[in-house]
Every structure is written in structure tokens, then in C-alpha cells.
Amino acid sequence: MIVRLVVSFCAALLLAACGHAPQAVTFHADDNPEKLSAWGLFTIAAGRIAPHQGMVTYELQTPLFSDYAQKWRTIWMPKGVHAAYRPDTAFDFPVGTIVTKTFYYTAPAGATDPQTSDTVVKMTPATYQTGVAGLDLRHVRLIETRLLVRRATGWVALPYIWDNDGRDATLARTGADIALTLDEGGKKVSFDYSVPNQNQCAGCHVQDFRTRAIEPIGLKARHLNRDFPGEGGEINQLKRLVATGYLTGVPAGAVPRNANWQDLKIGVVARARAYLDINCSHCHNPTGAARTSGLWLDAATIDPRLLGMCKPPVAAGRGTGDRPFDVVPGHPERSILPYRLASTDPGVMMPELGRDIEHQEGVRLIYDYILSLKGACTEDDGTGQAAR
Structure with missing residues (x-):
């Protein structure tokens, strides 16, 4: 009886340990975890979601429009590897790279539970967050986080929808529609925010019919060539990626810029x-x-x-x-x-x-x-x- 109790107790501890998010970013070379937390990308505590060490937040010169959603973008690579610069197309990223894009809206002032609020506020300069130190969740409705993961066989796109309690996100292979109401200065606009399925991700991220390979859209020189806050202060993002060891081969001049x-x-x-x-x-x-x-x-x-x-x-x-x-x-x-x-x-x-x-x-x-x-x-x- 005592032996059975000990075994049961150890099993419970093991299961509990497995349920916790990793303490560092974890690259999954083959499997697609059901929960975003299994990747170890973020920590959520004291009303803030923050990136784990080594993740670099970036922004685009001109971002793609997605129903006025705000976006927090990060990139992470394993130690000892780097991307190679290309002037026109997406950089050549190494196996192990994880790119994240978290879509969110600002919830109205006074919302008791921002994560379950159906009314969201159109983006204004006052609600913008750089995301360099994470996001303040007190007035944020997290919608989804999309991953682009560079594996040995190429890039794979994985969309995760945030749970109602805002503590984790669940893999949505088939996509989803989320009913929201946009508040444009008192004018209400109802719409269905669409989380793409994995095939739809390929519909945009396959940019060359000859290879049919998924590639990042925004991680190109002309979109990244701008100043942005982060490690080293508010400096050019390409210089930051070089300084962190994430990018090599950037020329001294003639870098395209949109x-x-x-x-x-x-x-x-x-x-x-x-x-x-x-x-x-x-x-x-x-x-x-x-x-x-x-x-x-x-x-x-x-x-x-x-x-x-x-x-x-x-x-x-x-x-x-x-x-x-x-x-x-x-x-x-x-x-x-x-x-x-x-x-x-x-x-x-x-x-x-x-x-x-x-x-x-x-x-x-x-x-x-x-x-x-x-x-x-x-x-x-x-x-x-x-x-x-």
C-alpha cells in the first residue's frame, strides 16, 4: 500500500512538472504541441506577458493590415547559428528559428475582464505598445499567436488561439472565426476575426510557385530597415540583429528600405x-x-x-x-x-x-x-x- 502511494505521488509530481511551461525557449523539431506554453516563449505574471531571454522584438516599416489588430513580433534562434542577409527576399534563416506574431486589441476602459470582452478598440497611438518588454495585459485582449518554425524540412506555420483565461493558447489547425465588435470612437462595427487554418497560412506565405515553400513575409531588409527600441537603445533593427549574432552579411550601404x-x-x-x-x-x-x-x-x-x-x-x-x-x-x-x-x-x-x-x-x-x-x-x- 505504501509503495503504491509513493508511486502515485511521484506520478502526480511528474504530470505536474509536464504541465508547466519550459523555463527557456524550446524548439520542437517534429511535434506540434497543443499548447503554446510548450514552446517556452513567454511568461505571464503580474498582468504582463513577457518574452523569454534571447527573443528579439521587431517591427515593420509598414505592417500588413489585419482588421486593425495590433501585433507583437519576435524572433528567436538557438545559440551558435545565424541568418544570412539577402537584399530582396526573406533572410536565409537556420533550422531552429522561431518567429512569433501575437495579434491583440485594446479592450475598452473599464472592462472588467479584457480577455473575454467582445468589444475592442481601434488602434490609436495611445494604445500602442512596442512589446520590447512584453505587453501590459490590463487592457489587452489577446486573440492569437502565430508561429513560423524553421525545421530541417522547411518552415511550418502554426496558429494558436488564446484561451478565455488568457493564460495559454491552443493550437487551431483548422482555424476559427472570433466574433468581435470594433469601437471606432463610439461607432460600433461588428465583424468576424478569422484565424487562418494551416493551408491558408501557406496561401500567403508561399511566395514562389516553383518551390511551394513557406517563407516569412515581413523578415526582409526593406521591411526591417528602420530604428526601433530594444537592446542597444533605439537603433536600426538590422544593426541590432547583427549585434545579437542573429544576422550576418549586411552590407555597409545600399540596403533597401520601404x-x-x-x-x-x-x-x-x-x-x-x-x-x-x-x-x-x-x-x-x-x-x-x-x-x-x-x-x-x-x-x-x-x-x-x-x-x-x-x-x-x-x-x-x-x-x-x-x-x-x-x-x-x-x-x-x-x-x-x-x-x-x-x-x-x-x-x-x-x-x-x-x-x-x-x-x-x-x-x-x-x-x-x-x-x-x-x-x-x-x-x-x-x-x-x-x-x-
């Missing part, structure tokens, strides 16, 4: 191109899923026709909105591009994944961009009228 889409000191064309690059170019590029559309929105493309100027659509169906060309210089109201960016119709909207509501500020930017363009489309649009 514009900050919100920086009004920069011309509208540069800001719009940066916005289209991060939101659209993972598909709209010479090797992407939308390559046959003839509309290429990556930063490297400079041919006006490939950028949509006076270009008729390719098999867009009702996605044209009866507009003649992708972009009609000076006439956003006659251009397909802003029409599809503004739409919330699943059969029309672009991007096809990652949003349920219109990004009003982003659409306004594209309107202003097209208004700034000079020229005229002289081809007959099929109605007997030239687009001018």
Missing part, C-alpha cells in the same frame, strides 16, 4: 507602394499565386503597366466592379484596385485572406496615390468610351 505608409513627410507614391508591397506582393509578384494577373505590386516592379496603369483585368469577373482598368491615373473611382481593397465581399475583396472589414486609411492612401498619377488611358474599355 517607406512608412503613415509618414506624411514622404511622398504619397512611396507610401502607397510600401503599403501595396506588404499587403499584396506576397501574391502579386512574378512568381506568386497572382502572377498570371499581370498585376505585380512588389517593391522591385517599376513597369507602369505591371503596376496596373491602364491595364485591363485578367479574369477578374465581378471583381472589376464594372471598372475598365486596374489603375486609371487621376481616377480612383474608375480603378479596380481601390474598389477591391475597399470591398468586404468575399468574392471581390483583396487581399482575399486576413481581413473582414475595410482598412479605411489604407484605401484613402491608394485613392490619393491614384489621384496623383498623370496620364490617360486611351484604350477602348469595351463600352465605346475611352477611360480618361
